[in-house]
Amino acid sequence: MQRETSAGAAILFDDVGKTYPQKGAGSVMALEGISLEVPAGAITGIIGRSGAGKSTLMRMVNGLEKPTSGRITVGGRDVGAAHGAALREIRREVGMIFQHFNLLSSRTVLENVALPMEIAGVPRGQIRTRASDLVARVGLEKLANRYPAELSGGQKQRVGIARALATEPKVLLSDEATSALDPETTQTVLKLLADINRDLGLTVLLITHEMAVVRDIASHMAVIDGGRIVEAGETYDIFTTPQHPTTRSFLSGVTGVTLPRFIAEQMVTERPEGPAREVIRITFLGDKATDPLLAQMSAALGLDVNILAGAIEEIGPRPFGNLLISVPADRGAEARSYLETHQQRTEVLGYVR
Structure with a gap:
C-alpha cells in the first residue's frame, strides 16, 4: 500500500x-x-x-x-x-546548490542567477529585477557584473545559492x-x-x-x-x-572529549585491587548543562572529584556538554546515582590506580 x-x-x-x-x-x-x-x-x-x-x-x-x-x-x-x-x-x-558551484564562466554573477528564470520563460523585465534582488540577498550586489573567475570560493557558492532561489x-x-x-x-x-x-x-x-x-x-x-x-x-x-x-x-570528532594521554595509558576496564579511581563520562543536557553540579555534588557528598577534560557547546539553541571526571572507585556508584538523580547521563569509562 x-x-x-x-x-x-x-x-x-x-x-x-x-x-x-x-x-x-x-x-x-x-x-x-x-x-x-x-x-x-x-x-x-x-x-x-x-x-x-x-x-x-x-x-x-x-x-x-x-x-x-x-x-x-x-x-x-x-x-x-x-x-x-x-x-x-x-x-x-526544488532548488539545488552544488559542491563545485557549477557556474557558467562566460556569464556574470547577475547572468548566472538569471539563467534558471530564462529557461523557465519568465518575462525579461521580471528576470532582471528578481536576479538583482537575489544577488543583494546573498550580499554580492557590488559584484553583480563580475565573472566567476574573479570570485572567491565563498562568493561563488553565494552565487550558487542565489541561482537556486531564482525559480522561487x-x-x-x-x-x-x-x-x-x-x-x-x-x-x-x-x-x-x-x-x-x-x-x-x-x-x-x-x-x-x-x-x-x-x-x-x-x-x-x-x-x-x-x-x-x-x-x-x-x-x-x-x-x-x-x-x-x-x-x-x-x-567522536565533534562532541567527543578525550582523556589526557597519560591517564588513558593507565586506564583499565576492570576495577583493580586496592586504591583506585573510577573514570566517569558525564553528559550534561538541556538547561542543567551550565549548572555547577559537580561543586554541588562534592559539597553534598563530601566527595573528592577530579576534572580530567570537558567541553560545553550548543546544538541549535540548546546547550550540551561532556565532562570526564574521576572519583574514588569505592564511591563511584554513589557519585553516578547523584548525577543521574539530577537528570544527567553517566558512563563508566574505566579505572586508574
Whole structure:
C-alpha cells in the first residue's frame, strides 16, 4: 500500500531502493529500504561517508535519478512517476546548490542567477529585477557584473545559492555545499542558509560528511551507512543519545572529549585491587548543562572529584556538554546515582590506580 505524505512532511521517502546494473550480469545496491520524512520548513541533514548513498538519495528528490523501488513524494507529488511538464514543475520547486558551484564562466554573477528564470520563460523585465534582488540577498550586489573567475570560493557558492532561489522553490537541496570551503567561509555560508530558511520558510535538505555542519544548522538529521538509514530524528536527540556505531563514530570528532594521554595509558576496564579511581563520562543536557553540579555534588557528598577534560557547546539553541571526571572507585556508584538523580547521563569509562 502506498502511503500519502504525512502532515508536515515536505519530502517523503517511502521504502525507497535504488540498484544499478553491473557489467555482465547482476546489479549493485546503492540504496535499500529508505523511509524518511523531511519536515516542512525545517533544515534536515543527511550525513554519511563517501559511497554511503547520500548523493543518489539527493538526486532522486528532483528526478535526476529514479528509484528502483518505493516512492518519493515532494509536496505530495510522486517524483519518480512524473514526466514531461509535471517533472519540470516539480524541479522548479526544488532548488539545488552544488559542491563545485557549477557556474557558467562566460556569464556574470547577475547572468548566472538569471539563467534558471530564462529557461523557465519568465518575462525579461521580471528576470532582471528578481536576479538583482537575489544577488543583494546573498550580499554580492557590488559584484553583480563580475565573472566567476574573479570570485572567491565563498562568493561563488553565494552565487550558487542565489541561482537556486531564482525559480522561487519550496525545497532547497544542498549537495556538500561547504566541503570545498575553508572553516570561516563555511560558517558564513551556513548562516546564509539558516537566514534563508528562516526568512523564506524553505525546506532545506542538505547532505554532508561533516557532523559539525549538521550540528550548526540542522534541526533534524539522518545517518546513512551502506545504503540504509541507520538513525534518524531530531539533531539534539541524536547528538546526545546516539544509538548506532556509525553515528557514534561521526560524533567522536565533534562532541567527543578525550582523556589526557597519560591517564588513558593507565586506564583499565576492570576495577583493580586496592586504591583506585573510577573514570566517569558525564553528559550534561538541556538547561542543567551550565549548572555547577559537580561543586554541588562534592559539597553534598563530601566527595573528592577530579576534572580530567570537558567541553560545553550548543546544538541549535540548546546547550550540551561532556565532562570526564574521576572519583574514588569505592564511591563511584554513589557519585553516578547523584548525577543521574539530577537528570544527567553517566558512563563508566574505566579505572586508574
